[in-house]
Amino acid sequence: MSQPEAERARAFLDRADADLTAVRALEKLDTVPDEIVGFHGQQAAEKLLKAVLAARGIDFPRTHSIRFLLDQPTTNVRARKAWIAKRLRPIGLHEARHTYASLMIAAGVNAKALSTYLGHSSVTITYDRYGDLMPGNTDEAAALLDSYLVRATQAH
Numbered sequence: 001m002s003q004p005e006a007e008r009a010r011a012f013l014d015r016a017d018a019d020l021t022a023v024r025a026l027e028k029l030d031t032v033p034d035e036i037v038g039f040h041g042q043q044a045a046e047k048l049l050k051a052v053l054a055a056r057g058i059d060f061p062r063t064h065s066i067r068f069l070l071d072q073p074t075t076n077v078r079a080r081k082a083w084i085a086k087r088l089r090p091i092g093l094h095e096a097r098h099t100y101a102s103l104m105i106a107a108g109v110n111a112k113a114l115s116t117y118l119g120h121s122s123v124t125i126t127y128d129r130y131g132d133l134m135p136g137n138t139d140e141a142a143a144l145l146d147s148y149l150v151r152a153t154q155a156h
Helices: 003-026 034-055 066-070 073-085 093-106 111-118 123-133 138-155
Strands: none
Touching (some): 034 066, 093 111
């Protein structure tokens, strides 16, 4: 890490520390709304992420979006290099997540377990997102019904 990167990272760490100090002081006061304490906690997390990015020499625009900061190239660059090294078309983390879920369904993992692995708050989210890939989807249901009707017709 270069000297300017280290100084920039240290500045973000100092600001994060100040926000954490504010959280500790404010949470002791009954008159301070939880939203205010939470705001300073979020600010500390944001500044810690910025410190990591700054230390790695990764530029980022002025933002308060933790999601944006988490999507920065630290992970994506390493993943992209690995894909290219294997002569594969790079895909993003979002595509990799869907691929993982699809493969788990094809392997026969049940929806409740998959929901837990994916961190969904409810199995309903998993069904809504991946239901068409699960056994018993519309095409499979139609084929099962066709097969049943053929057997039922032949039995009579």
